Amino acid sequence: MAWVNAIIQGVLVGGLYALFACGLSLMFGVMKVVNLAHGDLAVVAGYLAIGIIAVINIPVLWSFVIVVPLMALLGYVLQRTILQGALDRSVLTTLMVTFGLSVVIENGLLQFFTANSRAIGTGLALVTGSFTLGSQIQIGYLPVVIFVVAVVVLLGLQYFLSRSKYGRLIRAVADDKEAAQLAGADYRHVFGIAAAIAFGTVALAGIAYGMYSQLSPTTGTDTILLFAFAAVVIGGLGSLWGTLLGGVVLGVAQQIGAQISISDEVLAGFIVFLAVLVLRPQGLISRGAQS
Amino acid sequence: MTVPGDGERPAGDAPLLEVRDLTVHHGQLRALDAISLQVLPGEVYAIIGANGAGKSTLLRTIAGLHHPTTGSILFDGQDVTGRRPERRAMQGIVMVPEGRRLFGSLSVQENLQVGATYARPGPWTIERVYEMFGWMQERRNQLTAQLSGGEQQTVAIGRALVANPRVLLLDELSLGLAPVVVQRIYGMLPQILETGLTVLLVEQDVSQALRVASRIQCLLEGKTTLEGRPADVTADQVEAAYFGLAGAAPAGRPGEGGEP
Numbered sequence: 001m002a003w004v005n006a007i008i009q010g011v012l013v014g015g016l017y018a019l020f021a022c023g024l025s026l027m028f029g030v031m032k033v034v035n036l037a038h039g040d041l042a043v044v045a046g047y048l049a050i051g052i053i054a055v056i057n058i059p060v061l062w063s064f065v066i067v068v069p070l071m072a073l074l075g076y077v078l079q080r081t082i083l084q085g086a087l088d089r090s091v092l093t094t095l096m097v098t099f100g101l102s103v104v105i106e107n108g109l110l111q112f113f114t115a116n117s118r119a120i121g122t123g124l125a126l127v128t129g130s131f132t133l134g135s136q137i138q139i140g141y142l143p144v145v146i147f148v149v150a151v152v153v154l155l156g157l158q159y160f161l162s163r164s165k166y167g168r169l170i171r172a173v174a175d176d177k178e179a180a181q182l183a184g185a186d187y188r189h190v191f192g193i194a195a196a197i198a199f200g201t202v203a204l205a206g207i208a209y210g211m212y213s214q215l216s217p218t219t220g221t222d223t224i225l226l227f228a229f230a231a232v233v234i235g236g237l238g239s240l241w242g243t244l245l246g247g248v249v250l251g252v253a254q255q256i257g258a259q260i261s262i263s264d265e266v267l268a269g270f271i272v273f274l275a276v277l278v279l280r281p282q283g284l285i286s287r288g289a290q291s
Numbered sequence: 292m293t294v295p296g297d298g299e300r301p302a303g304d305a306p307l308l309e310v311r312d313l314t315v316h317h318g319q320l321r322a323l324d325a326i327s328l329q330v331l332p333g334e335v336y337a338i339i340g341a342n343g344a345g346k347s348t349l350l351r352t353i354a355g356l357h358h359p360t361t362g363s364i365l366f367d368g369q370d371v372t373g374r375r376p377e378r379r380a381m382q383g384i385v386m387v388p389e390g391r392r393l394f395g396s397l398s399v400q401e402n403l404q405v406g407a408t409y410a411r412p413g414p415w416t417i418e419r420v421y422e423m424f425g426w427m428q429e430r431r432n433q434l435t436a437q438l439s440g441g442e443q444q445t446v447a448i449g450r451a452l453v454a455n456p457r458v459l460l461l462d463e464l465s466l467g468l469a470p471v472v473v474q475r476i477y478g479m480l481p482q483i484l485e486t487g488l489t490v491l492l493v494e495q496d497v498s499q500a501l502r503v504a505s506r507i508q509c510l511l512e513g514k515t516t517l518e519g520r521p522a523d524v525t526a527d528q529v530e531a532a533y534f535g536l537a538g539a540a541p542a543g544r545p546g547e548g549g550e551p
Binding site for chain 2: 168171174178183
């Protein structure tokens with residue numbers, strides 16, 4: 001029963017990992033930007049939520065409504081300015097720029113919020129409550145809600161990319177941005193939209209993580225970014241369902257590792273990550289399976 | 292088939308597209324050297340020349356994908372030299388790029404939809420393209436990679452047409468295609484011209500270009516070596532201009548380049 005429990009918890013947390021990973025995957029897939037600040041942006045969103053809740057004293061769930069669009073806007077602006085400037089030089093430059101961004105964000109957070117870790121206190125029964133399955137399996141409401149939200153967001157993103165005008169343009173620009181220009185599309189604007197989606201999803205994931213666990217200024221690089229990378233690699237680049245699968249596999253591996261010994265939790269996840277890299281470098285669901 | 296009115300065309304012989312003394316560098320290399328041309332409304336203007344003569348560079352510069360070192364590009368009397376490629380496309384300069392460049396992970400229909408996203412108002416719609424090519428409608432949900440080269444080229448032309456260009460730039464339509472397929476694709480040209488657009492094309496296949504064009508210009512190493520109507524130039528002149536043989540007498544525009 002303890003093992004079944006581990007697998008269920010792993011699957012649930014895997015939804016959150018997929019939410020972290022989908023923006024990273026989108027930005028790489030569309031503009032070939034490996035965003036090393038991706039995890040830090042999640043933390044920024046979490047701290048923004050903490051700050052807003054403290055200052056204007058609104059219900060916790062409202063922080064999503066404010067922070068997610070704000071981060072999406074930041075994504076558009078950053079893409080159109082700093083990231084596009086780096087892209088115009090070379091793809092390698094974007095790596096250095098996002099690394100720099102990551103350092104700046106982390107140190108900025110340390111400066112303003114100290115190194116103490118914080119959680120987003122919700123005070124909601126939803127977050128602390130749980131229900132039991134059978135006699136031994138106890139499942140928190142929050143992980144279930146986060147998992148459902150993650151799946152809904154991924155479904156929505158999939159629908160947006162495959163059906164909407166801008167989704168089609170995003171895929172077209174990812175294929176061949178020059179040919180898209182010849183069709184009248186300003187690829188820089190399309191890049192901005194893709195970045196806005198990536199920042200919005202990671203903001204959502206960051207706030208959810210702050211409720212689920214704790215945030216500190218370094219959580220972005222030492223946890224979120226690594227887990228997001230692992231989920232993307234395990235699942236396979238360019239496929240949203242691959243990303244969800246990758247997140248779930250990572251989550252399950254971690255929970256099974258924790259079941260063996262609590263200190264093996266993170267290690268087990270990365271062993272699976274390495275195994276996939278060696279045995280199936282294209283990921284469990286490779287690109288092309290998406291459409 | 293309806294023939295739309297040509298009310299928006301410039302009157303008389305005012306060129307729709309004009310290139311003035313265009314010089315383009317790729318790094319240190321001078322790819323185009325003071326090229327000029329005027330494309331009149333409704334005509335088919337062909338640029339011919341060997342590999343590396345600068346034909347594609349010329350077309351790409353007109354589309355806005357390269358920046359000229361000097362010179363200017365005028366479209367319908369307006370200077371568009373500094374405009375971005377997407378702006379030019381929306382104004383009616385639309386290119387079918389060399390090698391087709393379809394969106395590989397999009398279906399046939401989605402490729403056409405992307406082409407129509409920023410379309411000008413005009414006679415061409417996705418339905419009209421389907422009317423012209425029945426097979427395309429049947430296979431609209433297939434990925435373009437599953438099509439033959441000729442079919443892909445047709446989709447690429449369709450993607451450009453649905454934007455309702457005023458001038459259509461065709462870059463090496465014949466590249467990598469069997470002669471019979473090339474014939475079929477060029478066979479569509481009259482139907483396309485019927486809707487009132489103007490064509491500027493680049494072609495390595497000289498006989499094909501001479502057959503469809505109202506005027507031609509031959510490039511050699513970035514310079515104009517021959518310009519004129521197909522009826523007015525002899526095969527010898529074309530050969531000399533194409534290969535840069537000594538003693539070539541450029542027709543139409545004497546004294547303009549030719550020597551290495």
